Amino acid sequence: MTDLNKLLTPLFLSDKEIRKIIELIFFSYRDFTSGPDEILYKINFGRAHHRVIYFVGKREQITIRNLLSILQITKQSLSRVLNQLVKEKYIIVSTGNDKRTKNLSLTKKGMELEEKLTTIQTKRIRNVIKNAKEDDINGFKKILYAMIDKNNQIQFDKLNM
């Protein structure tokens, strides 16, 4: 950081404060994912399964291609996870109008797991929210959104249209 920048930078932006934010992000993310991780572990699944279940639940009838573009992983990576979920009947696959495509949907079993996993994270957020000011929550959401890359903001927007 140059001397000029130091002069122009308000106190709440010091490198030390930024480092605190980096740590807050690290610790909070770790704790945020720890709940679902425990449940998944018991049924021999991992975080990758959670993500697939989450986004299939979010967008029923989603194609493989769309799912890949949200997850930003290779189809080989998705393959193992998805096949397990299909084999164990959490997800059901059907053929689309375009017969090259496949549509993924949650089964009842899949919905139940999705609900269970999401509820844990929802509870954590609700606990935080009930002790916080609405302005703080809105600040939190705004900053989180601004932290996302432009192209992924678009993806987020599409996902929530």
Added chain:
Amino acid sequence: MTDLNKLLTPLFLSDKEIRKIIELIFFSYRDFTSGPDEILYKINFGRAHHRVIYFVGKREQITIRNLLSILQITKQSLSRVLNQLVKEKYIIVSTGNDKRTKNLSLTKKGMELEEKLTTIQTKRIRNVIKNAKEDDINGFKKILYAMIDKNNQIQFDKLNM
């Protein structure tokens, strides 16, 4: 969610809104770590190396034990990563007063890498901050902190004493 809870829950707390927050956390964390990941990839390191370098930089002369308690991984997991960092002279090890313990510090090379990696994340945060209101940043920090488990909040506090 019970009917009573629905009545008591303000609009900004709807399940749909909470799910948006879950997604914001997922997307923002992924993009937040992507910058350092790229640099680390080029020198055959991973995210685990980043974390070790970061916290050794934060707490010079840290012991293995303390580092493990921050990272919350097993010593077998740390072992491989730390040995690589020592072998490639990013970290230097010395014996503590208690001769059972070891103290870890960054070398000049280690500090340079730490700086490089942290700068990427710092830049992202600064970019967000310069277009945001101070209240939003403070809300962001408050909520992040509240999202952390009690015992890890204590760890965060200690780390920033």
Added chain:
DNA sequence: ATAATTAAGTCAATATGACTGACCTAAATA
């Protein structure tokens, strides 16, 4: 002084999540 605890390390096996690269099939589109 001896016993117990603590800090650190090591060996081995395993699981998960991800990757690259090279192919293949079938359907849709140019």
Added chain:
DNA sequence: TATTTAGGTCAGTCATATTGACTTAATTAT
């Protein structure tokens, strides 16, 4: 008809993490 797109598969590799069983050396408690 040729090309592109959607999806799948085989093989190999790497990174991160785990459990479990042991070892060594130093410190602390009895």
